[in-house]
Amino acid sequence: MSKISSTQKRWALAATIIGSSMAFINGSVVNVALPAIQHALDATVADMQWVISIYTFILGTLILTGGSAGDYYGRKRVFGTGVFIFLLTTIWCGLAPDVYQLIVARGGQAIGGALMIPGSLAILTDLYEKENRGKAIGTWSGFTALATAAGPLLGGILVDQLSWRFIFLISVPMAIAVLIILAVRMPESKTANESGKPDWKGALLATLGLGLICYGLIEASKLGIDNAVVLSTLGVGLLVFWCFVWVETNIEDPMMPPSLFQSKTFTGANLVTVCFYFSLAGVFFLLPFNLIQVQGYSATAAGAAFIPFPLLIGGLSRWSGGLIVRFGARPLLVVGPILSSLGLLLLGIYGTGSSYWYSFFPGIFFLGLGMAISFAPLNTTVMSSVDRSDAGKASGVNKAVSRLSGMLSVALLGALAITIFGQQLTSDMKQKKIPNEIQQKMRTEIPNLAKADIPKEVSAEVNKELKKGVKDSFLYSFSMIMYIAAGLVFMGAFVSAVMIRFRPSSTESLPDKGG
Numbered sequence: 001m002s003k004i005s006s007t008q009k010r011w012a013l014a015a016t017i018i019g020s021s022m023a024f025i026n027g028s029v030v031n032v033a034l035p036a037i038q039h040a041l042d043a044t045v046a047d048m049q050w051v052i053s054i055y056t057f058i059l060g061t062l063i064l065t066g067g068s069a070g071d072y073y074g075r076k077r078v079f080g081t082g083v084f085i086f087l088l089t090t091i092w093c094g095l096a097p098d099v100y101q102l103i104v105a106r107g108g109q110a111i112g113g114a115l116m117i118p119g120s121l122a123i124l125t126d127l128y129e130k131e132n133r134g135k136a137i138g139t140w141s142g143f144t145a146l147a148t149a150a151g152p153l154l155g156g157i158l159v160d161q162l163s164w165r166f167i168f169l170i171s172v173p174m175a176i177a178v179l180i181i182l183a184v185r186m187p188e189s190k191t192a193n194e195s196g197k198p199d200w201k202g203a204l205l206a207t208l209g210l211g212l213i214c215y216g217l218i219e220a221s222k223l224g225i226d227n228a229v230v231l232s233t234l235g236v237g238l239l240v241f242w243c244f245v246w247v248e249t250n251i252e253d254p255m256m257p258p259s260l261f262q263s264k265t266f267t268g269a270n271l272v273t274v275c276f277y278f279s280l281a282g283v284f285f286l287l288p289f290n291l292i293q294v295q296g297y298s299a300t301a302a303g304a305a306f307i308p309f310p311l312l313i314g315g316l317s318r319w320s321g322g323l324i325v326r327f328g329a330r331p332l333l334v335v336g337p338i339l340s341s342l343g344l345l346l347l348g349i350y351g352t353g354s355s356y357w358y359s360f361f362p363g364i365f366f367l368g369l370g371m372a373i374s375f376a377p378l379n380t381t382v383m384s385s386v387d388r389s390d391a392g393k394a395s396g397v398n399k400a401v402s403r404l405s406g407m408l409s410v411a412l413l414g415a416l417a418i419t420i421f422g423q424q425l426t427s428d429m430k431q432k433k434i435p436n437e438i439q440q441k442m443r444t445e446i447p448n449l450a451k452a453d454i455p456k457e458v459s460a461e462v463n464k465e466l467k468k469g470v471k472d473s474f475l476y477s478f479s480m481i482m483y484i485a486a487g488l489v490f491m492g493a494f495v496s497a498v499m500i501r502f503r504p505s506s507t508e509s510l511p512d513k514g515g
Helices: 006-028 031-040 045-073 075-095 099-127 130-161 171-184 200-223 228-248 258-262 264-294 299-305 308-327 329-350 356-384 388-431 436-443 446-451 460-499
Strands: none
Touching: 006 075, 006 099, 006 130, 006 171, 031 045, 031 130, 045 075, 045 099, 045 200, 045 388, 075 099, 075 171, 099 130, 099 356, 099 388, 130 308, 130 356, 200 228, 200 388, 258 264, 258 388, 264 299, 264 329, 264 356, 264 388, 264 446, 264 460, 299 356, 308 329, 308 356, 329 356, 329 460, 356 388, 388 436, 388 446, 388 460, 436 460, 446 460
16 A cells, blocks of 8 residues: 555545444434424334334444455445445435335445444554554544534434434435545555455354344343343344354454454453443433433433533543553553543432432533543554454444444343332332232333323322332432443453553554453
8 A cells, every 4th residue: 555645644534534423423313303204204103113223223233244344345445335325325314205215214324334334443543553543533533422412403403494304314415525535535545355255154144143133132122131032032143143253263264353352452442342332321221211201301401411421522532542642542441431430420329319510410521521531542442453454344343342232231221220110119119008009000100110100090199109209219220220330331441451452652552462
């Protein structure tokens, strides 16, 4: 590969930021438009669930394959293909005449995103030297975090002022801009792999295995983790994925080389990813219920409550990415998780009150500050702890880990929150000597958490007691989940201290095959 100029690198950074931002925005922007879409297309609630789930499902399923494809066919080529697919299917989403076409088009968007997201980090890894890579990935991390956070706000404005269709069509000029940059300003970051052949068997098994796991996790959030269909789907998915791992250890050119995990740093960084994303998904799933259903926040106010989180990540990620050269990744990936763990602990202790500035802001602030310190160093460490030839595979593995961790969290922590809530509410009703028939009716409302309906036939006094019991039981459940999440993120700090060994200015910046 010929020498890449600084101008070309900046254009490549711009293209990867815009492309990835499209994929992230379309993962978060749709939620606020669901009522408008449902009304306009005469759709059911189940249809709306699939509008959301199909994107998560396919993206989580194919992202590992997408990362590997760039290593074989050229990262610019695969990234550009993803942008082009995303452009066409985004137009289809915006013009969809019925909900079924919208669901199919959303699946097409996810295919494009699976090619774009791992490819973007692989491109930056190849174009930027190790001493500058942290800042580049930090810039990417900051802008994509801001784009993801801006999605719901942007979506609300477009739905209110124009039409729900514009939440999709707004991405069209972005995609066209990326394709122009790719055509005239950006070099191929890596030539296509001329040796070996694509791992089609591994790709098929990975897609099938991850697909079944993702489907099982999506259904678990609705049916419960102990449902027979959920357990059987997850079981078959894990079996197929085990077959994928076996195949990868026994073929010449695997899409997920086992040698990646010979690097203690790479393995450690992915374990930290599990700790962070599992915890964050659980927090962001339950916190809106607390703010809206218990504390009485409006949807707009609840969305605004999260603003410190993306602002900190967006504002500090480039700075924290640059600190890798000075301090190495390990101190940042110890301090960051500790601060985030403190934030989760504060949410558990004080997140039962109604005052935002006292009860929620400190926790959200420290959670965001810890993530801001960790996000860019974590991405940089993942991408720099393996050979450049495997950068696409490494990115695909890490993004698949983060997606699956998030879905597993919603299933497991969501189910645990319901269990704790139910146990606490049942105990509270027994202590207050609520009539047995009323207790029985309330038990059927347990899956609704704080939205549990009080039977209409109860007296005003019992109604008041039950409402207080529902609120107190939810807040107790919420606190327990925050404490569990805090402990898991703190575990990430321990993993970093023991396993992370990456510093660009030292010989440890080379892939470490054992420590």
